[in-house]
Amino acid sequence: MSGVNEFAIKIGTVNGTGSASANGLLMQAIFRMGIPVSGKNVFPSNIQGLPTWYEIRVNGAGHTARTPEYDLLVAMNSATYDRDVAEVRSGGYLLYDSTWPLDAALQREDISFIGIPIAGMGNEHFSGSRTRILMKNIVYVGALVALLEIDPEIVKELLEQSFARKPKLMDANYQAIKLGYDYAREHFETPLPVHLEKTGPRNDSILIDGNTAAALGCLYAGATVAAWYPITPSTSLVDGFSGFCEQYRHDPESGKNLFCIIQAEDELAAAGIVIGAGWSGARAFTATSGPGISLMSEFIGLAYYAEIPGVIFDVQRAGPSTGMPTRTQQGDLLMVAYASHGDTKHIVLFPGDPGECFTMSVSAFDLAERFQTPVFVVSDLDVGMNDWVVPRLEWDDSYRPDRGKVLGAEDLENIDQFYRYLDVDGDGIPYRTLPGVHPKGAYFTRGSGHNQFGRYTEDSEEYTQVVDRLRRKIDGAASHVPEPEIVRRPGAQMAIVALGSSHPAVIEALDILERDGVVLDYMRIRGFPFADTVGEFLREHERNFVVDQNRDGQLHSLLTIEATVPKERLASVRYYGGMPLSAHHVVSGVNELLQGTGTVAEYGEEGRAGIPDAADGVKSRIGGVEV
Amino acid sequence: MSGVNEFAIKIGTVNGTGSASANGLLMQAIFRMGIPVSGKNVFPSNIQGLPTWYEIRVNGAGHTARTPEYDLLVAMNSATYDRDVAEVRSGGYLLYDSTWPLDAALQREDISFIGIPIAGMGNEHFSGSRTRILMKNIVYVGALVALLEIDPEIVKELLEQSFARKPKLMDANYQAIKLGYDYAREHFETPLPVHLEKTGPRNDSILIDGNTAAALGCLYAGATVAAWYPITPSTSLVDGFSGFCEQYRHDPESGKNLFCIIQAEDELAAAGIVIGAGWSGARAFTATSGPGISLMSEFIGLAYYAEIPGVIFDVQRAGPSTGMPTRTQQGDLLMVAYASHGDTKHIVLFPGDPGECFTMSVSAFDLAERFQTPVFVVSDLDVGMNDWVVPRLEWDDSYRPDRGKVLGAEDLENIDQFYRYLDVDGDGIPYRTLPGVHPKGAYFTRGSGHNQFGRYTEDSEEYTQVVDRLRRKIDGAASHVPEPEIVRRPGAQMAIVALGSSHPAVIEALDILERDGVVLDYMRIRGFPFADTVGEFLREHERNFVVDQNRDGQLHSLLTIEATVPKERLASVRYYGGMPLSAHHVVSGVNELLQGTGTVAEYGEEGRAGIPDAADGVKSRIGGVEV
Amino acid sequence: MTHTPKAKVRHPGLKKNALGLTRRDYEGSMSTLCAGCGHDSITAAVIEAFFELDMPPHRAAKLSGIGCSSKTPTYFMNESHGFNSVHGRMPAIASGANAANRDLIYIGISGDGDSLSIGIGQMCHAIRRNVNMLYLIENNGMYALTKGQFSASADVGSRSKWGKSNVQTPIDPVLLALSIGATFVARSFSGDRKQLVPILKAGLRHPGLAMVDIISPCVTFNDHEGSTKSYAYTRENKFEVVHTDFVPLTHTITADYESGGTRDVTMHDGSVVRFRKIAEDFDPTDRKRVEAYLRERGDQGEIVTGLLFIEEDSQDFHTQQGTVDEPLTQVPFERLNPGATALQELQKKFR
Amino acid sequence: MTHTPKAKVRHPGLKKNALGLTRRDYEGSMSTLCAGCGHDSITAAVIEAFFELDMPPHRAAKLSGIGCSSKTPTYFMNESHGFNSVHGRMPAIASGANAANRDLIYIGISGDGDSLSIGIGQMCHAIRRNVNMLYLIENNGMYALTKGQFSASADVGSRSKWGKSNVQTPIDPVLLALSIGATFVARSFSGDRKQLVPILKAGLRHPGLAMVDIISPCVTFNDHEGSTKSYAYTRENKFEVVHTDFVPLTHTITADYESGGTRDVTMHDGSVVRFRKIAEDFDPTDRKRVEAYLRERGDQGEIVTGLLFIEEDSQDFHTQQGTVDEPLTQVPFERLNPGATALQELQKKFR
Ligand SMILES: Cc1ncc(C[n+]2csc(CCOP(=O)(O)OP(=O)(O)O)c2C)c(N)n1
Ligand SMILES: Cc1ncc(C[n+]2csc(CCOP(=O)(O)OP(=O)(O)O)c2C)c(N)n1
Ligand code: SF4
Ligand code: SF4
Numbered sequence A, B: 001m002s003g004v005n006e007f008a009i010k011i012g013t014v015n016g017t018g019s020a021s022a023n024g025l026l027m028q029a030i031f032r033m034g035i036p037v038s039g040k041n042v043f044p045s046n047i048q049g050l051p052t053w054y055e056i057r058v059n060g061a062g063h064t065a066r067t068p069e070y071d072l073l074v075a076m077n078s079a080t081y082d083r084d085v086a087e088v089r090s091g092g093y094l095l096y097d098s099t100w101p102l103d104a105a106l107q108r109e110d111i112s113f114i115g116i117p118i119a120g121m122g123n124e125h126f127s128g129s130r131t132r133i134l135m136k137n138i139v140y141v142g143a144l145v146a147l148l149e150i151d152p153e154i155v156k157e158l159l160e161q162s163f164a165r166k167p168k169l170m171d172a173n174y175q176a177i178k179l180g181y182d183y184a185r186e187h188f189e190t191p192l193p194v195h196l197e198k199t200g201p202r203n204d205s206i207l208i209d210g211n212t213a214a215a216l217g218c219l220y221a222g223a224t225v226a227a228w229y230p231i232t233p234s235t236s237l238v239d240g241f242s243g244f245c246e247q248y249r250h251d252p253e254s255g256k257n258l259f260c261i262i263q264a265e266d267e268l269a270a271a272g273i274v275i276g277a278g279w280s281g282a283r284a285f286t287a288t289s290g291p292g293i294s295l296m297s298e299f300i301g302l303a304y305y306a307e308i309p310g311v312i313f314d315v316q317r318a319g320p321s322t323g324m325p326t327r328t329q330q331g332d333l334l335m336v337a338y339a340s341h342g343d344t345k346h347i348v349l350f351p352g353d354p355g356e357c358f359t360m361s362v363s364a365f366d367l368a369e370r371f372q373t374p375v376f377v378v379s380d381l382d383v384g385m386n387d388w389v390v391p392r393l394e395w396d397d398s399y400r401p402d403r404g405k406v407l408g409a410e411d412l413e414n415i416d417q418f419y420r421y422l423d424v425d426g427d428g429i430p431y432r433t434l435p436g437v438h439p440k441g442a443y444f445t446r447g448s449g450h451n452q453f454g455r456y457t458e459d460s461e462e463y464t465q466v467v468d469r470l471r472r473k474i475d476g477a478a479s480h481v482p483e484p485e486i487v488r489r490p491g492a493q494m495a496i497v498a499l500g501s502s503h504p505a506v507i508e509a510l511d512i513l514e515r516d517g518v519v520l521d522y523m524r525i526r527g528f529p530f531a532d533t534v535g536e537f538l539r540e541h542e543r544n545f546v547v548d549q550n551r552d553g554q555l556h557s558l559l560t561i562e563a564t565v566p567k568e569r570l571a572s573v574r575y576y577g578g579m580p581l582s583a584h585h586v587v588s589g590v591n592e593l594l595q596g597t598g599t600v601a602e603y604g605e606e607g608r609a610g611i612p613d614a615a616d617g618v619k620s621r622i623g624g625v626e627v
Numbered sequence C, D: 001m002t003h004t005p006k007a008k009v010r011h012p013g014l015k016k017n018a019l020g021l022t023r024r025d026y027e028g029s030m031s032t033l034c035a036g037c038g039h040d041s042i043t044a045a046v047i048e049a050f051f052e053l054d055m056p057p058h059r060a061a062k063l064s065g066i067g068c069s070s071k072t073p074t075y076f077m078n079e080s081h082g083f084n085s086v087h088g089r090m091p092a093i094a095s096g097a098n099a100a101n102r103d104l105i106y107i108g109i110s111g112d113g114d115s116l117s118i119g120i121g122q123m124c125h126a127i128r129r130n131v132n133m134l135y136l137i138e139n140n141g142m143y144a145l146t147k148g149q150f151s152a153s154a155d156v157g158s159r160s161k162w163g164k165s166n167v168q169t170p171i172d173p174v175l176l177a178l179s180i181g182a183t184f185v186a187r188s189f190s191g192d193r194k195q196l197v198p199i200l201k202a203g204l205r206h207p208g209l210a211m212v213d214i215i216s217p218c219v220t221f222n223d224h225e226g227s228t229k230s231y232a233y234t235r236e237n238k239f240e241v242v243h244t245d246f247v248p249l250t251h252t253i254t255a256d257y258e259s260g261g262t263r264d265v266t267m268h269d270g271s272v273v274r275f276r277k278i279a280e281d282f283d284p285t286d287r288k289r290v291e292a293y294l295r296e297r298g299d300q301g302e303i304v305t306g307l308l309f310i311e312e313d314s315q316d317f318h319t320q321q322g323t324v325d326e327p328l329t330q331v332p333f334e335r336l337n338p339g340a341t342a343l344q345e346l347q348k349k350f351r
């Protein structure tokens, strides 16, 4: 299935050697050629000296989920040669630094070795160890330009843009590109059978990671307060916001900041700052990952019960505990839905790509203020930190923030008495006031028992009245969160259900399965509490394969509890190895369930109903490939 | 239904005035007369000056759940007279302090007023404001001794025991008793129709609260390290442990402590200390309530993933957030089952009375060390802080702690190499070593990715291998946690399912329902992950009414996810007003579901399947009574 | 039960401040604390300070954690927004509220449990950020609301009502705050309203975090022999360094304090705080000498009170960060959103 | 990548300590830190200290939080149990481990992010408890593992690699520890092994929490102009107060330190620590003078290093609490369980 505009390459280097920028250059050049492409950065939780990989998949048909079928491996790290060589698909290529001979034990008959004396050429042409190390990376890019037939003009253009103000660096880079390029052209038949063919510039799309897009969303939503504590993979979201603020948020007259970003002492404080700011009337957010959500649990319950808006980004990584901070997973779904002790339930949005990270960030602020509650935007390392090709972001200048039911000075002047937690409109959403606005707006906010008038209570009826309204309020949000995306195929009786970064893998899997005669519908869930459409869709299908990037089938559990569907109709497909999801995970999971014993709808004496353990074995069924 | 040995009284006082000891005296006297009794302390989250109530239910048939049908109200707090008067059942009695005349507006035709000049008599006979305030309480006890025909010998005996070393106080108390007693005898027909009849001493039972019993459990289990942060309603557990240690845990030779109790700076630290101590090989525990569990979330995930034993008591109170600290609820069930981000699942025990608080504390330590994981003992304010009559606690001196798979110095000497996370026995439980024992036992504990050999990893397969084993390990605990208690009634097709403090209310409800022709089986769940028996039982019944003391039906949710039963068979009955559960809550919840539209097994377009909202309305259907 | 009674009818004879408000307009709901609780005296002093400074109640925000002390914001200024948050987390709430709206007057009330145990990290970092607020620790050496456990400020040798003896070194919030760079540090005693009110007023005007540790005896769990935070102990052992006589620009308050060496410190809002020193050579602007002095007196078993340290050129968080002068909550959306054209423009870098 | 190579073969020529072990027996896995990282130098000093003190590796427990610094326990003493816990929470783990087994030698390794931000509360309270352990802060003024954000110890005016400038007052762990009653406080520099090793040895022998703040430059994110935690800055500005010359009872270590005024401090295990003062009149037992001196030198822009404070009659947590001498983990169950008869007896009070 490999060929022109249809292949995957993997580049193995050492972290801290500057390969990231070289790989970015490569990605961007391919992107500019108009060909669907994705890049997955597989990096260690470490600063310097450990193996790191970058995977690029090119697919004319638009399937850009990660695939572990590598046509070309660029092996720049001798420490991982053995593993890298083993991973090339039969018939594929291995590009290595032939300055030193390759260990004979690494030979494979079924692949081609492309040796280029990269270090040798680098040492010859460059001086200074720093430059030499950096230029090594550019040399392999040059070789790939030739081997994959990347448009050299685009590469030149990119270099010019990057080094506009540093002509010296520009020259070195250009020279390095040429070294690799020329060597490859001279010594090998170029291009390789797997190569690129320009399909014209696609001005309608951009190459962006989800955290940057979410940062833009916060900027455009009018967020003014951000509080955070650094944690991978969420850090770049606040870094992005901070960068955009520097660019767009200085008061033109005074030059002062129209924003306030607080690097808090920890995640508890970050959550508290967001709550304090939301209480005061600012659009405020924090970004974190699983451990941060755990630490914020107490504060989340306060915001839920005291009804304070705020937006919390959870860029998920592999858990539990510290887990694998630089690996992706969807392991926080259950926790986020019900975070904190006592009866709580939260609004959650699940962006499926960076484009949605942008739009859903904006929706999150609107929902948070409309429903006066914390709203979670739950993405993961794959969406958050990897570059995805998405349609250009659009903005409608007629957008105005939905500030929800906030009484201003005039409103207060004209009402008799303000009661903070009274269900005036029957929709479960009370009115609120901001501090400092009007004496009649004063009320007491508390996480302890309160009645609908906002007074402290320990009375059962008064307490119950408020928590019952809270339940109605949050349930009411089901019709305001983004509707699921539904894709139907004629004749489908069964369906796949997924969310977030699983999307590209599922889309590809649907095609593969259809080719194999398994026609499935597809629903991508985008919000919680689940819209009615979710239950309807599930009930329409005799079997729904719920795809989870976690061990315990957390989306499956959520649907089991919350969706109006017999649980026998929900089957579970799970992959949780920490790499971005691939189509084959989904395909083999579904196939296994289809070929299974049919026990899904019955009840054995053991095991969890509806979740046969089959999907655990996904990885073992695709033979040898590291997933 | 009221009568001899079958009535309920409620005593309204002001907190901080010493009424707690008077009420305790009353309870203990009734208990010593051998009659089944329960006392519910309904107190404010405050130190002095606010209304507080104490409810005593006497029931010869053994039904001692709280009932809001008061036969006699002792109204000692003028601030709550109106409410107190309103709560007396028709035909019942109100005892009040007639030193001042009762407001005419408070008169009720259908109840009898028993006026006793309590303050007047107190001021006459006692001097000093402190003594006068304290003795007021004892005077009403004296009146009750007459009115309810409490055995005066027992009261005397109790006073003698309490004041053995303070004869002066003894005299004052005795005098106060007599004042009330004589006045009542003189002015009213005693005893009232609702009164007591001695059924002989029951030496086989004790009157104890769950926290004290749990503290004893920790003492007997050999716990040596306790770390905690004060929080209602868990504080008395550690206080109890500390008291028992002072009594039983001093080294006979040196007089030094055979325990280490650390009042930590917060709940995070308390959890960390327990983990550190468990890692070192001590039996360690903490006790907290909902907010503490939220704060411990991150550490709980660490203990789960790094496989460190520890026992965490969650004495639940009404949430969310600070909620109502002095009210009871079962609102942490979902949180505790899956606490922390990422894929986690925990062993949880649910004591149904103080007796089980004792036995399950011991089991919790055994399970924690056997499965090398944090184990939760989840009770609530009702079990934890109220006095319950339970069978005498028994101890088997042949008990030895199950330390689980710990390799000692000798084992290590004799093995080739120790690997911390290897599944040697195929049961998912690896071997562990304690620090300081042997050089060959050294390993590195971490919350970050690790392989079965205990080394750091970011490799998918190695990571997956460990988390898959963890899942097997915890699932394996299902057959080691306490089995559910099952009560069958001939001909029952449906059943009630509950846990913890719901027990007495359910037991009583079963009788009431049967009388009304509704015959139900009953299962009280005692552990999580659910034993197979749980699913079996549920599948045997066409409908299971799951009783939850929380708003969202958390046990219902847990069963929906985890038990092998179609969710259509699970219906939900919920009460969450913060008072101990009463039979009428259960009865009306079940009746409503039975008389319901039958939509439970079908699927409407809205609502949560299997959880019709009927049960929310429990309180409105019992008319006026505060619940 | 002590009262801070709230009169609904105006008493024409009551003294009015510049806003035409009487003290009653600064009062709150009835206190539910124990009769004689030190915290109630502090509440009264807070009311006095706001009244005397002519501050409009609705422009203040009252924030607290959890504890008897943290309940007190309900007992003053019913016309202010209040936020009784979670245990030990008031500093973060205050930081966020202040970040959003720098124009309000923030008063945070905490206890020694709230601030020195569970909340010590948040307190340290609010101090470090120099959030513009008055931060009160109503310090009774214990966790009162949970019935009398020792707090981190309990002195070695204190005995609780339950008969246990504290063995751990206390954390002194004043020394702690000084060590991490607090810009305003004071200590007083709940029973000494004469000293307390001026300190609170100075703190309210300080452009940054003004930390005031107020020894506030718990009558219920602490007022017995052996407790070093009891009324008796504190009254005997208090050693007064400076009285703070707050002098607003509009009109100078003159109080009949004893005279002595004085030193004027100019506040950042232009008003002047006058220290009346009792100790010789006391300079509230020299951090290291203050520390040394506190330790020295402490070694003598004395509790030094007064406005102990003030940084004359304190800059609050917003000033450090360069936030616009207007509250962020009042910046119109149009000035926050770069618009559709800018979005298209900036996306060039993602091509 | 820097190495702490682990040799499997014994080199007969290597120097042995009293246990017959060589330095190699105190080494760990290969470091994965950046080449030239200050933290690796500290690792080497730790190895040296344990070796020289003849401590059996398996009797030590190595604890840490999360960060580049917190990774280092993997790089020394493979025969010790190690616990790389969660961010900022090492102090609680250490407190618990020590509570259970007071016999082991505890070394906790943390970073400035780990200890001064997320973990500042736990650190303060471990200090307050005086847990018997050596507590190292490998202080680089930043969060290195998350790629270079400022930490709470970053100096005002520091610039990060990303060009931003820090505006907040730094928290100095030494002053903080002194203010809350730490019983052993020292500061050193990762590049100064001669000074560091004796300090570590003294700390390991101190009966209580020995806090050592070690300036440890991050070459990757901090070693550039403008950073006040860089090698260059620290070397130039370091001002040495005292060398610590640790003198165990068994044999006296003599090192070729410059001579000068000395002062002997007796450690609680009976061994003697000798301070060699470089500054005149420096007394490491007078807390208030130490604070004043640090501030004074700090005002001059100098970083004072050395064993700065030691409380001569420090009592660790167990001593304060009165725990039995043997580790609680070794008390047999029979001595912990009162037995069935006692249970029946005590239930009388529940009748
Ligand atoms: C997370 C959490 N832990 C514990 C508690 C229980 N709690 C309530 S108040 C309090 C201590 C209050 O002490 P302090 O701040 O000194 O106030 P005081 O009552 O002494 O005025 C505690 C531990 C809580 N509410 N939340
Ligand atoms: C709860 C939590 N929040 C955030 C992180 C991310 N994180 C990892 S290391 C680190 C900072 C480490 O700084 P420091 O302790 O100074 O160590 P250094 O890397 O500088 O040596 C942070 C914020 C985390 N692991 N856990
Ligand atoms: S318990 Fe103590 S601190 Fe709390 S209200 Fe009563 S006197 Fe005040
Ligand atoms: S990033 Fe800095 S602190 Fe971390 S290993 Fe590299 S040099 Fe050391």
Ligand SMILES: [Mg+2]
Pocket (backbone or CB within 6 Å): C067, C111, C112, C113, C138, C139, C140, C141, C142, C143, C144, C151
């Ligand atoms: Mg207190």
Ligand SMILES: [Mg+2]
Pocket (backbone or CB within 6 Å): D067, D069, D111, D112, D113, D138, D139, D140, D141, D142, D143, D144, D151
């Ligand atoms: Mg650091």
